[in-house]
Amino acid sequence: MSTSRRKFLKTAVAGCAVASLPLTAFKTLSPAEAKASIGNDKVRWVFLVDIQKCVGCGFCVKACKSENEIPYNVPVTRTWVERYVITKDGKSHIDTPHGGRDGYTDPTIREQDINPDDITKAFFLPKLCNQCQNPACVQVCPVGATYQTLDGVVLVDKKWCIGCGYCVMACPYGARFFHPVDKVADKCTFCYHRINKGLKSACVQACSFGARLMGNLKDPDDPVTHTIMTQRVGILKDEYGTKPQVYYIGLDERVR
Amino acid sequence: MVHGMEWTIKELFVYPNEFIYWSIQIVMYPYMTGLVAGAFVLSSLYHVFGQKDLRGIARFSLVFSLALLPTAMMPLQMHLLQPFRGLNVMFTPHFTSAIAAFGIVFSTYAMIVLSEIWFVYRKFFVDQSHALKGKQGFANVLKYFTYTVLTLGAFDTSDRAIAIDKKGVKILAGIGIPVACFLHGYAGFIFGSVKANALWMSPLMPVIFIMSAVVSGIALCMLTYIIIMEWKKFRAKLAKGRGDESVKELGGVEIDVITKTSRYLLGFLIAAISLELLDLIFRGYTAMKSWDILRDVMFDTDFTKIFILQYGFGNLIPFILLLIPKPSIKRMVVALILVLYGVFMMRWNVVIGGQAFSLSFEGFMHYDLPIIPHNLETYKEGLFGALTVIVTPFVLFWGINKLVPSLRDA
Numbered sequence A: 001m002s003t004s005r006r007k008f009l010k011t012a013v014a015g016c017a018v019a020s021l022p023l024t025a026f027k028t029l030s031p032a033e034a035k036a037s038i039g040n041d042k043v044r045w046v047f048l049v050d051i052q053k054c055v056g057c058g059f060c061v062k063a064c065k066s067e068n069e070i071p072y073n074v075p076v077t078r079t080w081v082e083r084y085v086i087t088k089d090g091k092s093h094i095d096t097p098h099g100g101r102d103g104y105t106d107p108t109i110r111e112q113d114i115n116p117d118d119i120t121k122a123f124f125l126p127k128l129c130n131q132c133q134n135p136a137c138v139q140v141c142p143v144g145a146t147y148q149t150l151d152g153v154v155l156v157d158k159k160w161c162i163g164c165g166y167c168v169m170a171c172p173y174g175a176r177f178f179h180p181v182d183k184v185a186d187k188c189t190f191c192y193h194r195i196n197k198g199l200k201s202a203c204v205q206a207c208s209f210g211a212r213l214m215g216n217l218k219d220p221d222d223p224v225t226h227t228i229m230t231q232r233v234g235i236l237k238d239e240y241g242t243k244p245q246v247y248y249i250g251l252d253e254r255v256r
Numbered sequence B: 001m002v003h004g005m006e007w008t009i010k011e012l013f014v015y016p017n018e019f020i021y022w023s024i025q026i027v028m029y030p031y032m033t034g035l036v037a038g039a040f041v042l043s044s045l046y047h048v049f050g051q052k053d054l055r056g057i058a059r060f061s062l063v064f065s066l067a068l069l070p071t072a073m074m075p076l077q078m079h080l081l082q083p084f085r086g087l088n089v090m091f092t093p094h095f096t097s098a099i100a101a102f103g104i105v106f107s108t109y110a111m112i113v114l115s116e117i118w119f120v121y122r123k124f125f126v127d128q129s130h131a132l133k134g135k136q137g138f139a140n141v142l143k144y145f146t147y148t149v150l151t152l153g154a155f156d157t158s159d160r161a162i163a164i165d166k167k168g169v170k171i172l173a174g175i176g177i178p179v180a181c182f183l184h185g186y187a188g189f190i191f192g193s194v195k196a197n198a199l200w201m202s203p204l205m206p207v208i209f210i211m212s213a214v215v216s217g218i219a220l221c222m223l224t225y226i227i228i229m230e231w232k233k234f235r236a237k238l239a240k241g242r243g244d245e246s247v248k249e250l251g252g253v254e255i256d257v258i259t260k261t262s263r264y265l266l267g268f269l270i271a272a273i274s275l276e277l278l279d280l281i282f283r284g285y286t287a288m289k290s291w292d293i294l295r296d297v298m299f300d301t302d303f304t305k306i307f308i309l310q311y312g313f314g315n316l317i318p319f320i321l322l323l324i325p326k327p328s329i330k331r332m333v334v335a336l337i338l339v340l341y342g343v344f345m346m347r348w349n350v351v352i353g354g355q356a357f358s359l360s361f362e363g364f365m366h367y368d369l370p371i372i373p374h375n376l377e378t379y380k381e382g383l384f385g386a387l388t389v390i391v392t393p394f395v396l397f398w399g400i401n402k403l404v405p406s407l408r409d410a
Ligand code: SF4
Pocket: A128, A129, A130, A131, A132, A135, A136, A137, A138, A154, A170, A171, A172, A173, A174, A175, A176, A187, A242
């Protein structure tokens, strides 16, 4: 009898090995790896925000919402504009009602009236996904539904995302959210569907003040690349090591 | 409706996309995983290190850890926004993600627990199968078949075969300890490695999780054990009268097992608290950029939850109760419930506390636990979703215990 048991154990072990084979086979089909080969490796899309030029009209937010079918009246948004007001007492007053969608026409910040004489500086700050060189969101996605293309844009495979929210938690910039209708992770794609056709992204097109620009970092003749190379630009939260690719002209230490 | 909007209250400046995305189910996830791991470690202490004093509770906690097993998976599954795609993790595991290997670690662990139980109970299955052979009646035939299948064809009950069984148990329990710790340390890693989250990011997180896991596992096993023994005593009393020998004997065994197990509980409790305090002190001392907001959360908004409910009621009081000499069952029950509550609060304070402040460090978010569900989402991510997860292992245990009586010679 004990031999039959040994045989049984052997079969069991072999069975387990066979059962785990498909797992390793599937690994090569990981969507992250498969999809990562899309895009053009001669291109590295980057974004340039000129904070000095932003007037806080919110047209970019509106344009993005309609272009990318993010329901208008929910608070989540792929791009948003923050308002910073710094007063003489050294305090920052920051807000972004509806992501700045409706523009900043009201001087009160979170029901607080700020005396214009107390203000030392104030500015608007557009934000969006930084299409990081070393994206935390891609690293943590358990199924590889979030992936990076060869031209540096991070995308979400809406058909494969399981909605675990790990990427939402991992992004230090709060760029991600759950799409209210699709119920999967969503974020800015630099309008990948447009830029690949030679169009401008919806927000860049909507900004009449030239505060938002996009370019190809691998092309030295690109004016955006030229600006990034020759002027003093900043990035957000570089301490996380994500190597963000949205550059800002006139960034302030107050920006959070 | 955006996921998270129904239970998130924002205060001051919070990014527009920030909500409490990981709510009660993600509190339940490490809690249940911890109970599984802890229950298994408790049973292994006997099987591997021959801690004789744990004999009575070892079998029971082994079977109980099997009952707990599916419930470690449950909260994760319930929290997914696309629950039917959950299996994708098995098809395309993306191994840079700390969650990706969960399925693999988890199934390895499940296999270890199952095979260990099989080795422990093989003789019992064989005996049952022999005893039921040829008996009439549908129930008997069904039982006979179940037990015969459970023997997996290994009917040998010679001394040599039993010795091999014992060895098998020992080896499996031995492998099981690191795997159980890994399973749970890994749950800690899922949080500890989120660099965007100032509260979670700490290399200590996995170790803290393992220690508190063992604490909660042992406490739950002890508590369930007491409840079952009390029930037995109650039935013996009904059948034979209060002063009967068997009642006294049961009571004696019970207090004995509990006193001995509580020593291990104390040890792990001390380790868990020291690590947590070390983490806290270190954060305060190094005072990185995030410390300002963490301090606000810890000492202001979440003070009651952390220092009164978790450390006070969850750690200090049971610690004292366990230390007082001459233990009584009543006091133990109070201490154990508090310990379980403390570990739960610790999970809560880590998971919800980690989302209590904005990534901007300029604002706060509060989690408003949905009590009465008005749609599937508020059920899953609310009180009743959590209760479903809590009740499941007991139902399962009741079922499994019908087949593999874990309390017979306890
Ligand atoms: S900004 Fe966030 S979502 Fe965008 S690539 Fe970086 S980590 Fe990912």
